[in-house]
Amino acid sequence: MQHGKYRFIAGFLAVPLGLYSVFVIWPFLQTFFYSFTNWTGLSPEFEYVGFQNFELLWDDTVFRHALRNNIVLLIGLPVLTVFIALLFAFLLNVGGSGAGVRSIRGHGSYKLAFFLPQVLSVPVIALVWLAIFRSTPDGLANSALGAFGLGPYGWLADPAMALYCLLWVLIWGSVGFYLVLFNAAISSVPRDLFEAAFIDGAGRASTFFRVTMPLLWDTIQTSWVYLAILALDGYALVLIMTIGPGNPDSSTQVMALQIAQAGFENGKAGYASAMGVVMFLLTLVVAATLLRLTRRERIEY
């Protein structure tokens, strides 16, 4: 019986673990190994160069731009997305008319609309927004704002705006998912809790900050992590939407694009691996910071 059990376990784990090792764990480990070499990726030969790649990275101004931009996205995307999604979830659940706490009419249709970007691929979304953000006065965004006497703006062609256009598209695409996520979490909270707060004279705003947010803390914490991972990517958006890609003036460079260019276009696989290591360290820092910042007592209900 015991013998059969272990054979069964080994049999079930062998194939998936093998695949996972070859295509995930092994490349990840190799990134660390190659980051200390001058491997081009074009030929099998390479030499160990110690920390040379990392020293070069330190002086690489384009990479610094990329790092800085990733950090802007890392802060902006989770904060704004979670805030907007929470607010919408709150409006959906408590914004209904009538006495007490009611969910709003048309609840389902709002969710249906908001969630739509989530099911479409990044290239689809990038292309649509690329067309909207045309810098000519008759571009969609410019002509819409022009009706209010604003603009025209350069959008993706303006170094001061381009990164924020990308941030906007990321937020626009993410809010629906997190809204539905938070909404599911709110609906699992007993309604009495909101009713009680309401009867005690708490306004909607204080109900939101004092009751809803603490109860959702676990879900919010998970969301930070997923949004942070999303903010570290950004490759497809930058590739499709920006001039260059990564320009104007390196204002939309991101680490993912730098890795792809160094590793696949410029024959600097070792250097690209060093960037991968920096990305790894950044991920660890972000994860540790998030866990610290969001650590709270779990509330049971």
Added chain:
Amino acid sequence: MATTTHDERMKGQGAGGPSGDTKRQGSRSLGDVSVNTAAHFVLIVWSVIVVVPFVWALLASVKTTDEIFTEPWSLPGEAQWSNFESAWNWEDGFGQYLLNTIIVVSGGVVLTMLLGSMVAYVLARYTFPGNRVVFYLFAAGMMFPVFLAIVPLFFVVDRLGMLSTYHGLILVYVAYSLPFTVFFMHAFFRTLPTSVAEAALIDGASHSGVFFRVMMPMAKPGLLSIGIFNVLGQWNQFVLPQFLSPDRPMLAQAIASLLSNQRYRADWGTVFGFLTLAMIPVIVVYLIFYRQIQSGLTSGTLK
């Protein structure tokens, strides 16, 4: 309470209306009405911001390039159905890209579900040395961006002779989908009662027999959720095929390369025609199954 200045900035409307109303709550009933109105207002504005770009893209697919950009808000003068024809015949042809995607995603999802459930089941239901190690090994895979390892991954796939092959891409998709699938199904198997499986074992069923005949049928709701998650995730996958399957592009890749191809030739009618062909099936499926899709995509994250 800044009521998402973002959407208002986008629409160029003043922030006075909604935020002012939410703050003031004079008499309760009056306050209630205005809160309700403000809530609807904010939610409608965001719905418009989400939906209008897609509607606009659908309309653009039957316009000429000139109309798309010089009269962005007008309806097409005469519907340019030829946009769909040129989109359908672009390069390998839309049908070929669609077929590539269908083959890889169906292979990828079936294998992901099977292998992922096997790992999750073993980890959730059996104690053995190394159980925790294997679990954390998979869990760690959810934490790190693919880009961290994309360069070595390319060379691994290259050395195996699997670049631009269906089976190569399927195996890579499976490997990168396993972490979340294992994590999700692990939690799911833990919630299932043990008594049925124990009874089956006493009756002489083998361990794998119990898994396939007892546990998998019981796990159907979980399999459905994570299945939807994987179908959408793999269907929309862009980064992996972009580097690993350059000569046999998937739909998402084709959109990107069509764009970089047409950007300066300026045949945006074809671009939007292709986009629409790619988008419509997904939107139709979403409209039919949106409840299952929404809960499938979010339930895993809630665990």
